[in-house]
Amino acid sequence: MAMAMSPEVADEIRKQMLDAQKNKMRPKFDAKLEAMYGDKRKDNAKVQDIERYMQTVREVKAAQDKPKKQLTSLDRRRLKKYSIYNLKGKDRLTTPEDDPRLMRYFVPIEEMLDAVFDAHIQAGHGGNSRTYKEVCQHHSRSVCHAMFVAMCEKCAYKQKSTKKGIVLKPIIHSQMNSRCQVDLIDVQSKPDGEFRHIM
Numbered sequence: 001m002a003m004a005m006s007p008e009v010a011d012e013i014r015k016q017m018l019d020a021q022k023n024k025m026r027p028k029f030d031a032k033l034e035a036m037y038g039d040k041r042k043d044n045a046k047v048q049d050i051e052r053y054m055q056t057v058r059e060v061k062a063a064q065d066k067p068k069k070q071l072t073s074l075d076r077r078r079l080k081k082y083s084i085y086n087l088k089g090k091d092r093l094t095t096p097e098d099d100p101r102l103m104r105y106f107v108p109i110e111e112m113l114d115a116v117f118d119a120h121i122q123a124g125h126g127g128n129s130r131t132y133k134e135v136c137q138h139h140s141r142s143v144c145h146a147m148f149v150a151m152c153e154k155c156a157y158k159q160k161s162t163k164k165g166i167v168l169k170p171i172i173h174s175q176m177n178s179r180c181q182v183d184l185i186d187v188q189s190k191p192d193g194e195f196r197h198i199m
């Protein structure tokens with residue numbers, strides 16, 4: 001049986017596959033970030049966890065709402081460093097720029113992997129320099145640095161498979177039906193009418 005896949009379904013499958021890839025990378029990535037920033041991360045304004053990040057958003061907003069005369073030196077420092085941009089309904093800290101195209105986003109530590117990995121995909125699984133360029137185009141330096149601790153399984157696999165030949169790994173997961181694997185069988189040599197592949 002052959003079925004046409006709607007673009008929506010294809011998008012959803014693609015998204016789920018990317019999420020699965022990210023979740024696989026997450027433990028290693030988080031451990032490396034932790035080693036990089038350690039206990040300092042709560043006070044270090046460059047890398048904030050989501051709680052501290054939202055706190056900073058509130059502080060910047062409050063400073064933005066104050067009349068100039070009432071600004072404390074702390075307010076001024078915040079406004080010099082940050083602005084707020086609402087991206088898809090979420091308040092994000094950005095560098096303060098007159099031209100929105102120059103804005104660089106700060107990202108809470110919990111979302112760093114998404115920022116880095118999405119840029120890596122955007123760069124077509126590009127190598128370090130292409131991924132770095134893509135990340136840095138839109139993100140603060142802390143996110144750019146985080147890129148170097150990310151490790152894409154697919155790219156690692158690509159490197160290995162060229163050396164050892166292609167070996168398909170089965171997908172093992174603890175929950176039933178939480179993952180699936182689709183095989184595409186090529187029957188172009190013996191097509192069934194117009195159909196040349198079996199899924």
Ligand SMILES: [Zn+2]
Binds near residue numbers: 120125126152153154
């Ligand atoms: Zn990759």
